[in-house]
Amino acid sequence: MCSIVEGDFDRSSRERNAFRRMYPKVIGQVAGKSGNLADLLDQIDRQAQSWSFPPRDRAVTTFGVNACRNGVLPSEIDVGALRWAVDLPADPFMPSSTGAAAASRDALTTFPVVHGDLLLASNSDQVWAWNLRTGKPAWPADPAAKHNLQNAVIYPTIKAAVSNLPTAPFEAAPRYTLTVNAGRLFARLGDPTLHPREELRDNASFLVCLDLERGEGKLVWKLDADSPDAIFAGTPLVVDGKAYAVVRKGRPQMLTEVVCFDAETKQRRWERSVCATVPNLGQGEGSSGGQLLTSGDNAVFLSTGDGAVAALEADGGAIRWVVTYESSPADAGAAPRARSGIAACLFSDNKVFVAPRDADGIMALESDSGSTLWQRSLPGGIDHLLGAKNGVLVASGDGLWGLALATGRVQWHVGYNDPLGFGYGRGILAGNVVYWPTREEIFVVDQATGAIRRRIPVSARDGEKGGNLLLAGDFLVVVQPRRIAVYGPEAGYLQRSQELSAHRLAPPTVTWNAK
DSSP states (O other): OHHHHHTOHHHHHHHHHHHHHHOTTOEEEETTEEEEHHHHHHHHHHHHTTOOOOOOOOSOOSTTSSTTSOOEESOOOOOBOEEEEEEOOOOTTSOOSSGGGGGGTTOOOBOOEEETTEEEEEOSSOEEEEETTTOOBSSOSSTTSOOOTGGGEEESSSOOOOOSOOOSOBSSOOOBOEEEETTEEEEEEEOOEEOOGGGOOOOOEEEEEEESSSSSSEEEEEEEOSSTTEEEOSOOEEETTEEEEEEEEOSSSEEEEEEEEETTTOOEEEEEEEEEEOOOOOTTOBEEOOOOOEEETTEEEEEOSSSEEEEEETTTOOEEEEEEOOOOOOOTTOOOOOOOSOOOOEEETTEEEEOOTTSSSEEEEETTTOOEEEEEOOTTOEEEEEEEETTEEEEEESSEEEEETTTOOEEEEEEOSSGGGSBOSOOEEETTEEEEEBSSOEEEEETTTOOEEEEEOHHHHHSOOOOEEEEETTEEEEEETTEEEEEOGGGOBOOHHHHTSOOSSOOOEEEEOOO
């Protein structure tokens, strides 16, 4: 049956023949039918020739690879040498380098996506597109012009200077994500910060939809937030022709809403209030956006970061459940831990996994009822829920963890005791391995056991840093705070001995729980 579902009919035929030899006359029930089991398996095999399955993940088309935020790409790759790199502009909405926000100044804010041979990324006011293989602008206005960052801009075609910047400090670094669906690119642009009432200034953010298939990034539509005291808190989630986005509004009380609109026409279908809070911010601090919805079980799930996780029906927006928990604010006078991730829920096997930004640890909830299945706190906290496969949930923060999907028990852990070797950026699952970045290296770790397969010394070899990772075919993309570096096979493969050399740190601690 597994071979049939995998589409390997040659293997299923051999297995059915072996079953018939061993159990030619056994009667039983399978797939809702009773009779001779060998005959029933033959019938199922013939029917399965015409089955169709949802396409498997082949590219990173949104944060977390897919709408469940639980993507596992088909296979691992041999990471070649550096092919090309581009420096990104400074972000005017980054926290200042002094005060409590200093912990975020080296934050990794950019999470690109891939569409065909296009690599796409954005910040608060621009969207860029490069040819993944060459690093050249995807659609330069003048093919003979110099290939620079400005020529890679696909929206807006004429850049306007960012004006009317807020004067108050930011609570955290912004996060910039994108979504590709049906040949169109969806982005949240504009001011990512919900400003405090002391500033007495309007918020300004909007969503755009760009045509990648036929329009070379041409604008299809633009959608503004519905009031001057509101912002779109993240890029839309797009599923089955519907786009879902989080809206935050309010002074001084902050209201979190989910809005659903038609992805083709931007016509609103429904909107639903989820929760209202009074943010625990310092005097004059602004609240930075970066909230994404997750799809699964005919619902959308939201981790608000304000002591609540919610599930809304995908059709109609009725609230299925809301689960509250006790927030864990930072100790007074203590510098906040720099959380580099986006606290989107992860959906797998009718379970919702959440690592809230305002609490340390992971919660597992039933998708239909919101019942808590288990909770687990991990040393150093969790920044990223990377994916779930074969009963193992992979999460990262200062270290990399493999947890039993059903119980939350720690199966294995990889990590340093030296802060220089802490995790730095969002990793990715591919085949049977995890690519896990630190500041100086990228570890290739077995998903099932935590065994380290390879180590790629990007700092010692190329002078580059780690960062948010993206795999696209044979290419590895590493997104640093203000730089994108792309590694590709045409430049030559690395020898395994070279990958395991030139490390400044001692080998990481690896622990494994076989129970």
